[in-house]
Amino acid sequence: MDGIGLTSLDPLDAAAAFCFCAGVLLVVRQWLKTRLHGLRIAEQALVDHLMRMEQVISDPALPANTQRFLAAFADAVADPAAADAFDRGLESESRLKADELQILEELDRLALTRPDLAEGVRQAVSKGILFLLLRRSPSKRQISEFLFRFAGDPNREVGLASRYLLKRPVASFGLLRA
Numbered sequence: 101m102d103g104i105g106l107t108s109l110d111p112l113d114a115a116a117a118f119c120f121c122a123g124v125l126l127v128v129r130q131w132l133k134t135r136l137h138g139l140r141i142a143e144q145a146l147v148d149h150l151m152r153m154e155q156v157i158s159d160p161a162l163p164a165n166t167q168r169f170l171a172a173f174a175d176a177v178a179d180p181a182a183a184d185a186f187d188r189g190l191e192s193e194s195r196l197k198a199d200e201l202q203i204l205e206e207l208d209r210l211a212l213t214r215p216d217l218a219e220g221v222r223q224a225v226s227k228g229i230l231f232l233l234l235r236r237s238p239s240k241r242q243i244s245e246f247l248f249r250f251a252g253d254p255n256r257e258v259g260l261a262s263r264y265l266l267k268r269p270v271a272s273f274g275l276l277r278a
Contacts, residue, residue: 142234152224177228
């Protein structure tokens with residue numbers, strides 16, 4: 101016995117402890133590699149979001165309500181607490197309401213005259229949502245659900261962002277009701 105009351109380990113116990121620790125380290129290493137990869141993608145999504153925002157936000161053809169919506173969405177993307185709230189919004193998604201459809205209707209009208217600008221708005225929102233999703237450590241289930249819900253329909257992303265902003269405690273960021 102040593103001074104702290106432990107008996108010496110036999111070689112099999114030492115080998116088992118070593119294997120256990122090595123296994124834990126390998127799992128932690130793989131998790132860190134996966135998390136780093138996710139953060140790199142999140143960083144690129146944020147860069148893309150900001151680049152798109154810069155391209156569209158000051159365009160004179162952008163409707164004022166859509167401009168306020170994008171400014172509020174950019175604030176939400178910058179808010180670390182927004183990721184959790186936005187994730188809850190993904191889980192409780194339901195049919196869009198009239199006030200949430202206003203932005204989509206504006207984008208549809210804008211697409212008739214300025215399809216590049218409407219696409220830029222959709223891309224800015226899409227990249228912002230991707231950043232919000234990847235900012236935390238999402239599970240494979242969350243990513244799969246996100247892809248399933250939004251693949252091929254950029255209006256759903258804009259609608260979700262609109263719903264999220266309208267539910268935030270700050271008075272809808274000046275968004276006009278339908």
